[in-house]
Amino acid sequence: MPRVLEPNVTVSRGAHASRDARCLRHSDLVSISSVSPYRKVCPYCEKGALMVQRNNSTGRLLRGDRCVWCGQPVRYIDDSINGEKFEGE
Ligand SMILES: [Zn+2]
Numbered sequence: 182m183p184r185v186l187e188p189n190v191t192v193s194r195g196a197h198a199s200r201d202a203r204c205l206r207h208s209d210l211v212s213i214s215s216v217s218p219y220r221k222v223c224p225y226c227e228k229g230a231l232m233v234q235r236n237n238s239t240g241r242l243l244r245g246d247r248c249v250w251c252g253q254p255v256r257y258i259d260d261s262i263n264g265e266k267f268e269g270e
Pocket residue numbers: 223224225226227228229230248249250251252253
């Protein structure tokens with residue numbers, strides 16, 4: 182169920198930026214809005230968003246992503262997102 186982001190955890194900006202990447206399923210995350218199937222709530226701060234990254238040249242999906250607020254690096258282990266395969270797969 183999509184929900185509006187409400188800061189409910191006190192995590193400062195960039196607090197998780199130096200952590201190791203965590204593997205997770207994009208499909209398990211909470212959607213931020215019904216507008217984009219890609220944007221999800223960051224489970225590590227519940228304040229920022231995981232937007233999904235693309236190769237600037239090819240436009241293809243990348244497995245690596247990072248929360249725009251806390252900086253937590255993640256790696257998606259799904260086969261695809263919204264029916265779209267990852268670059269090189
Ligand atoms: Zn975060």
